Amino acid sequence: MENLSTTEENYIKTIYHLQQTDTTVSTNDVAAKLNTKAASVTDMLKRLNTKQVLNYEKYKGFSLSNQGEKVALDIVRKHRLWEYFLVEKLAFGWDEVHAIAEELEHITSKVLIERLDNFLGNPKFDPHGDPIPDSNGKMQTQPQINLVDMPIGETASVSAVGSQSTELLELLTHKNIAIGTQITIKKKFSFDHSMEIETPANSSFTISRELALALFVTIKTPSLL
Amino acid sequence: MENLSTTEENYIKTIYHLQQTDTTVSTNDVAAKLNTKAASVTDMLKRLNTKQVLNYEKYKGFSLSNQGEKVALDIVRKHRLWEYFLVEKLAFGWDEVHAIAEELEHITSKVLIERLDNFLGNPKFDPHGDPIPDSNGKMQTQPQINLVDMPIGETASVSAVGSQSTELLELLTHKNIAIGTQITIKKKFSFDHSMEIETPANSSFTISRELALALFVTIKTPSLL
DNA sequence: TAAATATTTTAGGCAAATCTAAATTATTTA
DNA sequence: TAAATAATTTAGATTTGCCTAAAATATTTA
Structure with a gap:
């Protein structure tokens, strides 16, 4: 098919x-x-x-069906590889690549996507932290949790974002947070569910519940990105 | 439009x-x-x-119309830039890229193509030696002539090929001829219109009329490719 | 559980892009 | 130049993908 x-x-x-x-x-x-x-x-x-x-x-x-899922994973693979290409090679921002990748994902050549994958160094995660399926549809699953669910005192690294909006990227850039940034939870405020966190680049600062909800972290080793 | x-x-x-x-x-x-x-x-x-x-x-x-020509040049620009990308970055052969570029040329993003152009170093000629229009539709014109029309004794460099077939590439590879190769005409045989030529890599050898017809050369400085 | 509501499907139509077969216009040639 | 031939256009269908309005089915809720 x-x-x-x-x-x-x-x-x-x-x-x-x-x-x-x-x-x-x-x-x-x-x-x-x-x-x-x-x-x-x-x-x-x-x-x-x-x-x-x-x-x-x-x-x-x-x-x-199983067939359909294979097709879907193939499209997702192409989409995420092209996003990686756009960000890493053509210096696009993370928030600009989705629409372009929506077009590129329909290019049919199989060999093209395999060569692109190699050219990019076989990345396992796209610029938003989402896993890139391999040619068999398998992808690495990082045990990710939402930042709001992390216990106080724990340290983890940002592995994905829950939105691809320009607004989120602007905020993250300003706060020096990117995929891979280590975050330690210092305090949680129940009044507005804001939380105080610490990163290598900044001393303690506070982030809103909205922002925390948009960040996913993994306790394991830093992203293989 | x-x-x-x-x-x-x-x-x-x-x-x-x-x-x-x-x-x-x-x-x-x-x-x-x-x-x-x-x-x-x-x-x-x-x-x-x-x-x-x-x-x-x-x-x-x-x-x-003028409008239509602009549209055409924009598509040609995209086609040739993608071909350059496929050959230079993804290590495709010259003869394999046309079909893939036929799809890629319809990706709509303007900024994508400008960034791709920069990423590639603003190439002026595609892997077949055809000129790449700039964003205004202008392209460099090399004064090209067919190899069969070159006078005996003259030296020129291969600037384009007249076919994109695998068969031609195979033959050129075997004879160590590529875009940019210097060729000197030694002799022409009127019986079968074959000609004896010389390249830096090989001493004199003979090529058929068919092959000569598929090669275009320029007397000027070597291709800016 | 029966009536009200929400969801899903069918029926019938439209536009893009294609086809075959027939009609129209242009070009050749006797 | 008139007839034969070739090129082009029209007429009428087909497929894909979409729509609105109405019918059929499922789900809620009183």
Whole structure:
């Protein structure tokens, strides 16, 4: 099943991402993500079902087949490798690359993506800290926790961000926090759920609950990025 | 006029290339190049005419407008920069990059292509020796002549190839000829139009008329590639 | 559990890009 | 120049992807 249109690929990718967070994925969820209507989604579900990438029973629900998951992982791989390329080689900001990678991820050549992977040094995580699947769809799972869930006194390194917005990047840049930065929790304030933290570059300072929620850390060795 | 589909872009590019060599371009020429039918071409000509990229009068003929030429040069620029990237950074062969660049040339981001250009060191010629237009559509013109037209005794350097086939690359590799190689014409044989040439790497050897026809040289300073 | 509400699907249509077959216009050639 | 041939265009279908409005099914809630 190698004859998928860009549109079909986008549906598959969207369903994949929704399946990661939600237990059930609805027609409306997909429509919302793709800026389209539920009726259009139903049309596509029928097509993807005949193409074997989806298990679909009408009125009952749907999910990606094994085939479909492979397709999705391949697109995710391409997306994240291109994002890495854009940030590391072309000096784009972390917040600028998503839209471009949405286009690049549909370039079909298999050998291209393998060479790109080598050229980049086989990175395991993209600029946002998300894992890059290998050519078999396997990816490294870092045991990540949200910064708000870290106990006081513990030290961990930032491994991913929960948003790709320019606003978040601006704030992180100003506070000297990036993927890989070591953070120690000094204090938590229950009044507004703000917390005091420490980093190698700065002495103690306070961050908001909103910011803490947008940061994911791992207690293990620093990111292989 | 920035809302062009990939298909529309491909028509524009095809018409551009045909206009470079042929004085008049026919519906059938375009159909042949795009593996489609004359009727489909007519449909598209009408669309491109309303989109102002084409001057078209039915049954009379058509040619790109100034607008259309700009669009074409932008696509050519992207195509050739990506080819340069694939060969120089990802170690692809010269003969493998065309199909991939056909896809990459439709990526829309303007800033992407400017950064790619800088990353590559603003190359002026692609791996086949074809000039890369700058962001204004200007390109360096090397006074190129076909190898068969060079006088005996003259020395020049290979600046472009007339085909992108694997077969040609194989032959050139075997004979140690690449873009930039200095060639001196020693003798021409009128029987079969073969010619004896000399390069820095090899002493005199003979090449066929077919090969000579596929090589373009410039008497000026070596390519800025 | 029956009625109200929400979700999903069908029916019928539209635009892009393509096709084949037929009609129209241009060009060649006898 | 008139007839034959070639090129181009139109007419009418097809497929993909999308839409709105209405019908069918599921889920909530009274």
